[in-house]
Amino acid sequence: MPKLNQNFLNLKQNYLFIEISKRVNEFKQANPDADLIRMGIGDVTLPLSPSVVEAGKKAFDEMGVKETFRGYEDSGRGYDFLRDAVSGYYKSFGADVPADEIFISDGAKSDSGNISDIFASDCPVTVTDPAYPVYVDSNIMGGRKVTLTDFDSYDAPQNGIVYLCSPNNPTGEAYTLEQLQKWVDSALKNNSVIIYDAAYEAFITESDKPRSIFLTANSRKCAIEICSLSKTAGFTGTRCGYTVIPKEVMLDAPDGLKTPLINLWSRRQGSKFNGVSYPVQRAAEAVFTDEGQRQTREAIRAYQENAEIIMNTFRDCGVEFTGGVNSPYIWFVCPNNMNSWDFFDLLLTKANVVGTPGEGFGKNGKNRFRLTSFNTKENTLEAMKRFKNIL
Ligand code: PLP
Numbered sequence: 223m224p225k226l227n228q229n230f231l232n233l234k235q236n237y238l239f240i241e242i243s244k245r246v247n248e249f250k251q252a253n254p255d256a257d258l259i260r261m262g263i264g265d266v267t268l269p270l271s272p273s274v275v276e277a278g279k280k281a282f283d284e285m286g287v288k289e290t291f292r293g294y295e296d297s298g299r300g301y302d303f304l305r306d307a308v309s310g311y312y313k314s315f316g317a318d319v320p321a322d323e324i325f326i327s328d329g330a331k332s333d334s335g336n337i338s339d340i341f342a343s344d345c346p347v348t349v350t351d352p353a354y355p356v357y358v359d360s361n362i363m364g365g366r367k368v369t370l371t372d373f374d375s376y377d378a379p380q381n382g383i384v385y386l387c388s389p390n391n392p393t394g395e396a397y398t399l400e401q402l403q404k405w406v407d408s409a410l411k412n413n414s415v416i417i418y419d420a421a422y423e424a425f426i427t428e429s430d431k432p433r434s435i436f437l438t439a440n441s442r443k444c445a446i447e448i449c450s451l452s453k454t455a456g457f458t459g460t461r462c463g464y465t466v467i468p469k470e471v472m473l474d475a476p477d478g479l480k481t482p483l484i485n486l487w488s489r490r491q492g493s494k495f496n497g498v499s500y501p502v503q504r505a506a507e508a509v510f511t512d513e514g515q516r517q518t519r520e521a522i523r524a525y526q527e528n529a530e531i532i533m534n535t536f537r538d539c540g541v542e543f544t545g546g547v548n549s550p551y552i553w554f555v556c557p558n559n560m561n562s563w564d565f566f567d568l569l570l571t572k573a574n575v576v577g578t579p580g581e582g583f584g585k586n587g588k589n590r591f592r593l594t595s596f597n598t599k600e601n602t603l604e605a606m607k608r609f610k611n612i613l
Contacts, residue, residue, distance in 0.1 A: 227363070229362060229363050229364065229365045230363060232362050233359055233362050233363065236355065236359075237582075238578070238579070238581075238582030239582075241563075242262060242566070242576065242578070242579075245566070245567065245570065246258070246570065246576055249570055249571065253574075256574045257574060258574050258575075258576060259574065259575050259576070259597070259601045259604060259605045259608075260576045260597075261575060261576060261577050261593045261594055261597060261601075261602075261605055262576045262577045262578040262592070262593070262594065263578075263594065263596065264391065264550075264551070264594055264596065265458050265596060266452070266453060266456045266458055266521075266525075266596050267596050267597055267598070268456055268521040268524060268525075269456065270455070270456050270457075270460065270505070271455065271456070271509075271514060271517030271518050271520075271521065272517060273508045273511065273513045273514045273517055274455060274505045274506075274508045274509055274514060274517075274518075275505070276508070277504045277505050277507065277508035278460075278501045278502065278504060278505035278508075279501075280504065281500055281501035281503075281504035281505070282501045284500075285500060285501065292500045294496060294497070295496075295497040295500070297497075298491055298492060298495055298496055298497040299324075299325050299326060299488070299491065299497075300324065300325060300326025300327075300464070300497065300498065300503060301326070301500070301503050302321065303503075303504075303507055304326055304503045304506055304507050305321040305322075305324045305326065305464075306321050307506075307507045307509075307510040307511075308321070308324050308326075308464050308510065309321040309324060310510060311510045312434060312436070312466075315433050315434070315437075316437060317433070317434040317436040317437050318436065319434075319436055319466050323466050323467055323468055323469060323484065324464050324465070324466055325464060325465045325466075325467065325487065325488075325491060326462065326463075326464050326497070326498050326503060326506075327462075327463045327464060327465060327495070327498065328461040328462065328463065328498050329450050329452060329457075329461050329462065329463040330419060330421045330448050330449060330450035330452065330463045331356055332463075333448045333463060333465045334354075334356050334357060334360070334385075334417065334419055334448050335356050335359075335360040336360075336490070336494075337360075337417055337446070337448070337465075337487070338360045338361050338363075338364045338366070338383075339364070339490050340473070340483065340486040340487060340490055341364075341366070341383055341473070343364055343365040343366060344366070345366060345381070345382055345383060346366070346367060346369065346379040346380065346381070346382030346383075347361045347366045347367065347368045347369065347379070347382060347383050347384075347385075348368075348369050348370075348371050348377070348378065348379045348382060348383070348384040348385070348414075349361075349368055349369070349370055349371070349384075349385045350370070350371055350372065350373045350375075350385070350386065350387070350390075351370035351371065351372070351583075351584035351585060351586045352392055352393060352580060352583035352584035352585075352586050352587040352590070353370075353385065353387065353391075353583060353584055354387055354391045354392075354419065354583075355582075355583070357385040357387075357417075357419075370584060370585070372586075373390065373393065373395060374401060376401075376404040376405055376407075376408050377408060378405065378408040378409040378411075378412045378414040378416070379412060379414055380412045380413065380414065381412070381413050381414060381474070382412075382414045382415075383414060383415050383416075383417055384405070384409065384414055384415075384416050384417070385416075385417045385419065386402075386405060386416055386417070386418050386419065386435075387418075387419040387421070388402065388418070388419075388420070388422075388431075389422040389423070389425055389426060389431075389545070389548045389549040389551075390422075390545075390549070390551075391421070391422065391549075391551060392551055392553055392578070392580065392583045392587065392590075392592040393544050393545055393551070393553040393590075394544050394545015394546055394547075394548070394549035394550075394551040394552060394553050395544045395545060395548075395549075395553075396426055396428070396431040396548040396549065397431065397432070398430045398431060398432075399430060399431075399432050399437060399438065402432055402435060402437075402438050403438045403439065406435070406438045406439070406440060406441045406444060406445065407440075409444040409445070410440060410443060410444050414444065415444055415445070415446065415471060415473075415483065416435065416441075416444055416445040416446070417445075417446055417448065418435040418445055418446065418447045418448065419447075419448050419449075420433065420434060420435070420447055420448065420449040421448070421449060421450045421452065421453055421463075422453055422548075422549055422550065422551075423449060423454070424453065424454040424455075424518075424519075424522055425453070425522060425525075425526070425548055425549050425550055426548045427526070427547060427548055428547060428548055431548055434447060435447050436466070436468075441468075442468040442470045442471070443468075443470045443471065444471060445468070445471070446465060446466060446467045446468070446471060446483065447465065447466045448463070448464075448465045449463060449464055449465070449466075450462070450463035450464075451463060451506055451509055453550065454509065454518065454522075455506075455509040455514075455518040455521075456518070456521060457506070460502055460505060461498070461502060462498055462502050462503065462505070462506040465487075467483055467484040467487055468484070469482055469484055470482075471483040471484070473486065524599070525550050525595045525596060526595070527599060528595035528596075528597055528599060528602040529545075529546040529547075529549070529550060529552060529595040530546070531599070531602045531603060531606055532546060532552045532593055532595060532602065532606060533546040533547070533552060535606040535609060535610060536552070536554060538610070539609075539610060539613050541554050541555065541557065541613075542554060542555040543555070546595070550594050550595045550596055551592055551593075551594055551595075552592070552593050552594075552595070553580070553590055553591070553592050554590065554591055554593075555589060555590060556580075556589050556590065556591050557613060559589050560589065561581075561588065561589060562579035562580045562581045562587060562588060562589060562590060562591050563579050563581060565579070565591055566578075566579045566591070568612065569591075569609070569612070572608075572612045573605070573608035573609055573611065573612050574608065575605045575608055575609065577591050577592060577593045578591070578592040578593075578594075579591060580592060593605075
């Protein structure tokens with residue numbers, strides 16, 4: 223029999239969502255009439271916007287006609303029409319991102335997990351804690367040592383990689399331009415590469431919070447950016463994202479020469495990825511039209527209103543929190559500094575509300591809890607009423 227990749231034995235079991243569903247199921251069995259409100263899952267709840275659906279349908283019709291049918295996409299990097307649209311989107315908020323540095327993908331999870339393929343197995347990795355678990359897991363699978371640091375430590379490793387996520391999952395915090403510049407300066411000083419996850423950029427409301435790392439000075443020399451339409455436009459079930467790799471970002475080769483990172487990523491994708499389907503790319507293109515932007519922003523506004531309801535409740539109750547303003551996530555200190563699993567049980571049994579214990583995102587989440595604004599307004603109002611009651 224072949225031997226397994228021993229690095230997998232170093233992965234922590236992902237107990238979080240298994241344990242949540244176990245506890246919820248037990249509660250439901252014991253209390254079949256309880257009206258549960260789920261505010262733990264980071265998935266959108268509103269449907270695709272009409273212009274996106276129309277563009278996708280039209281593209282599928284084209285696929286059924288001999289003259290307009292398409293097979294493999296030649297480059298696998300995404301059609302020009304979509305890469306141009308993404309480049310135009312960046313321009314709309316002041317970032318200069320040429321279309322030939324954009325790679326279309328099936329989402330930010332794949333890209334943020336796969337990008338580690340191109341780094342040496344002894345490359346040091348820094349991840350801010352708490353974090354989206356993919357950054358740590360993908361590097362453990364690759365046999366790399368991962369160091370955890372604080373969101374605002376501004377301490378990039380020497381000749382290594384650092385994962386940043388802003389607005390952050392789970393804390394909802396977003397870097398200001400000055401803070402992000404400190405990370406870029408640290409990466410440049412230490413010859414490291416920043417992998418910047420901008421999956422929640424569309425939720426930013428404050429003008430001092432950049433929507434892209436490419437709004438900082440000199441970031442083109444040390445940063446790549448991963449983004450997605452999952453949260454921007456409700457594509458969690460449709461699947462489309464993009465990664466930007468500036469031509470200036472270099473990696474060291476053993477012969478002492480430098481190799482553009484973009485060449486390695488092109489090679490990696492060329493070997494292991496055959497592109498995103500034509501209809502999905504047409505649907506994604508529609509997100510970036512004026513009408514598409516107007517419609518998708520409406521859904522984001524609805525989630526922002528829910529976040530506002532949660533934040534107001536927490537302010538009324540004196541609960542310390544981050545997020546909500548530039549994010550669908552509200553991350554708070556458990557009342558009386560309770561352990562996050564104990565608070566999970568309290569919220570479930572006394573308020574019939576399901577959230578996510580912070581412990582699942584890293585050691586800094588031990589006494590923290592995450593609620594999301596991906597819900598209806600009615601459910602959010604009701605959940606907050608019950609939350610107030612148990613406090
Ligand atoms: N990055 C972060 C920080 C996320 O929270 C998520 C999903 O929750 C993703 C990436 C994955 O997004 P996608 O649906 O594009 O794979």
